[in-house]
Amino acid sequence: MKQKINFTLNGKSVSVETDPLKRLIDLLRDDLSMISVKEGCGEGECGACSVLLNNEIVNSCLIPVGTIIGASIETVEGIRESESGKRIIDAFAVEGAVQCGYCTPGMMVGAEWILRKYDKPTPDEIRVALSGNLCRCTGYDMIINAVETAAKRGLK
Amino acid sequence: MSVSYRPESLDELLSLMSEKDLIPFAGGTDLMVQNAGVDGPDFSKDVVFLAHLKELKEIKREGNNLIIGSAATLSDIENHDDVPELLKKAVSEIAAPALRNRGTMGGNICNASPAGDSIPPLYVLDASFRLLSCKGERVLKAEGFFKGPGKTDRQKDEILKDVIVPLKEWNIRKYRKVGTRAANALTKCSITAAAKTKNGIIDDLSIAFGAVGPVIIRDKNIENKLIGLSVHDVKGKIDSIISDYSTVIVPIDDQRSTAVYRKKVCLNLLREFLKEHFSREM
Secondary structure, eight states: OOEEEEEEETTEEEEEEEOTTSBHHHIIIIITOOTTSOOSSSSSSSOTTEEEETTEEEEGGGOBGGGOTTOEEEOHHHHTTSHHHHHHHHHHHHHTOOSSOSSHHHHHHHHHHHHHHOSSOOHHHHHHHTTTOOOSSSOSHHHHHHHHHHHHHHHO | OOOEEOOSSHHHHHHHHHHSOEEEESSOTTHHHHTOOTTSOOOSSEEEEOTTOGGGTOEEEETTEEEEETTOBHHHHHTOTTSOHHHHHHHHTSSOHHHHTTOBHHHHHHHTOTTOTTHHHHHHTTOEEEEEETTEEEEEEHHHHEEETTEESOOTTOEEEEEEEEOOOOSEEEEEEEOSSSSSOOOSEEEEEEEEEETTEEEEEEEEEESSSSSOBOOHHHHHHHTTOBHHHHHHHHHHHHHHHHHHOOOOOOSSOOHHHHHHHHHHHHHHHHHHHHSSOO
């Protein structure tokens, strides 16, 4: 049974007529072309589908859209346009934090979440914050370094 | 195809629950996985969303109790100053931040997985659950609520309103879970233990084991035998305590681990706890 769902996507109001039990990841990718959001495991264990919901990191594969009415959702399509998003992109490039790239949008969402929470995140805080984001290529160190670099560059 | 409801108030939720046979849906972190279908979620019944209801989200002190709303997220609990350390530690080790931002206390309880990591601390801390329906409320001890894997005493028209945690003073605490990795791994087994000692005498003691039985294992008979003993007495009894517990810890083999491994590790965790805290004079 379709229903009108209103929410904010990357700062803009969105209104869609859809099944409230549809997964947020499917709405974002299939109806709203937010294809940065990737499906990995579909069980909330890999973090590839991470988005920000009211400023907090969540797995969009586990969220029915009927639960996000009135909420603010952010994906890499929005984050990359911001000053901190640009810093994250640069830091990922400088530190070599991207290999195959599949986990990268989720990692960037995680990085943005960390930058909003901490001025000077420690490597341990970054590791805990990104503990739900799996990367099978880098071995993580470059990603941790990239987040630290992006945070440091934001302090100036 | 299932229908979903989104009540605007607790009263509306309770009347929906009394009229229909619904799946209460809080964070959904377990439900969305258990009911995944080829073309999106495929629920066996209609669902009712409840995590948006403010009445269910509050965490507050009430006298000597901490009241945790069933829709408080695991992150809310992890970051709340009044939450007892044991519960905080167990919750902070569940899954990963994105999951803890959605998963709720009530969901972890009502899902009733033997590997639900917030549950052993609730046994140890003597928590009770307040269940609410149109007909009224009832309060059950954690031990009385769980009936088996996925089975609880919650009736069809009831919702879990909140968790009542007595704020006792414990000077000895231990929580340790064993899994394949730190984040996002379901628990193979865990120990949660708390004790209060005064002048070298055990005033109070509570020990629970998770993921090693259909429900959490806590044996008050064994605990009662130890309460009143001196710390020194316990030191000489470690082997007999472990042998008492070895008769009540009866795990199973499953995809995550084996019964033999689980039992051995649990008893080792118990020995570690006893040696850490009762092998010297206090």
